[in-house]
């Protein structure tokens with residue numbers, strides 16, 4: 142059982158985060174999965190993988206104290222992968238004049254600032270060839286902007302910028318850092334109109350993470366590992 146790899150998945154109650162946990166469990170990782178509140182789906186996964194899945198609840202990514210408390214709890218644990226998945230979408234069809242300020246602020250806090258706060262706190266917990274993965278989106282590309290879900294898209298573009306800035310402050314770091322776009326996937330957020338089932342996205346996402354271990358630097362990629370223009 143030696144050399145088991147460990148992944149920390151932030152935001153694992155449902156959707157892509159839950160699927161990430163299941164995929165990493167299947168691949169034999171020790172998985173630490175965080176949720177804000179108990180998740181029945183994650184609990185039943187825990188019954189399937191009682192020895193390798195550990196659930197940490199009360200972790201709200203926007204509540205810095207709760208993230209610091211998690212960091213403190215996991216002190217001394219080495220991570221091979223940190224996957225920050227938590228995210229929200231609000232006011233999808235609205236424009237800047239129409240969106241409520243609170244909805245916009247909530248997206249910026251949840252999708253951009255808070256994931257990077259997790260990275261700031263946890264990056265030293267990663268092994269030297271570890272991978273930091275952030276769930277971005279194809280919609281975060283400024284080059285490819287099409288006004289689809291424009292306010293949400295701007296929060297993912299802000300995440301990408303913050304990751305770029307973090308990478309610029311950590312040149313020479315041996316760890317890989319990925320902004321990953323999973324494709325348009327059927328989840329609560331993606332809706333049933335999305336083109337992909339989670340099973341058509343998440344295994345590929347996990348493959349991309351695995352292929353990037355030991356490859357330093359920041360990359361913005363899709364689920365196939367193809368570079369997306371900033």
Ligand SMILES: NC(=O)c1ccc[n+]([C@@H]2O[C@H](COP(=O)([O-])OP(=O)(O)OC[C@H]3O[C@@H](n4cnc5c(N)ncnc54)[C@H](OP(=O)(O)O)[C@@H]3O)[C@@H](O)[C@H]2O)c1
Nearest residue numbers: 152154155156157201202227228278325326328329330331
């Ligand atoms: N689905 C897609 O097509 C798609 C495409 C591109 C990118 N993404 C990104 O992929 C990620 C997951 O999306 P999804 O489709 O799985 O969405 P989802 O089904 O709505 O799930 C969102 C997840 O994020 C968690 N979360 C939200 N706010 C949080 C907070 N403040 N603290 C901790 N956890 C929080 C949720 O936990 P609760 O259960 O507690 O709310 C839930 O586990 C997001 O970052 C999203 O932007 C999704």
